Amino acid sequence: MNKMWKKIFILLSAYLSAIAFAVIGGILWYKKDEDEEIDKTLKLALIVTLIFTGISAFLGIYNYIGGLWSDYYLSNAYEFYKVMTNLVNIAKIITFATLIIKEFVGPSNNKIIIKQTKNTQNQSSENTSRKTLLLDNKNNDNKDDEN
Numbered sequence: 359m360n361k362m363w364k365k366i367f368i369l370l371s372a373y374l375s376a377i378a379f380a381v382i383g384g385i386l387w388y389k390k391d392e393d394e395e396i397d398k399t400l401k402l403a404l405i406v407t408l409i410f411t412g413i414s415a416f417l418g419i420y421n422y423i424g425g426l427w428s429d430y431y432l433s434n435a436y437e438f439y440k441v442m443t444n445l446v447n448i449a450k451i452i453t454f455a456t457l458i459i460k461e462f463v464g465p466s467n468n469k470i471i472i473k474q475t476k477n478t479q480n481q482s483s484e485n486t487s488r489k490t491l492l493l494d495n496k497n498n499d500n501k502d503d504e505n
Contacts, residue, residue, distance in 0.1 A: 365399040365461045372403040373454040376411055379403060402457070410450050417443055 368386070372379040383400055421439050424430040 372407045
């Protein structure tokens with residue numbers, strides 16, 4: 359599998375579920391992948407997942423403690439919980455979407471595109487120079503025939 363797709367798979371599993379990320383990350387950690395970029399992505403996904411899991415745990419505890427009071431679900435405290443939960447979910451989507459998009463347009467992918475472009479330009483310039491040489495040879499042959 360391509361490095362870029364491995365990184366995207368790691369980030370996607372981290373977004374979808376902490377358990378899925380633990381399984382995927384554990385497998386990659388156990389295999390001791392030699393690539394530093396995969397390790398960096400794995401560590402970044404772990405940190406981001408832990409941050410969002412911690413925030414969600416805090417909000418869950420807040421909600422359970424609030425549920426002990428009789429009028430909690432009609433109070434401003436519950437409205438605060440709902441708004442904060444929605445903001446955390448939106449932030450999680452934006453964070454992981456940004457990281458995944460960054461993998462698509464990251465500098466390592468740009469290097470590949472630049473190399474492919476340079477190779478194409480070199481091939482086209484070689485083809486042009488070959489055509490020029492062939493035309494020069496034909497012109498020289500025609501001049502020799504005239505003499």
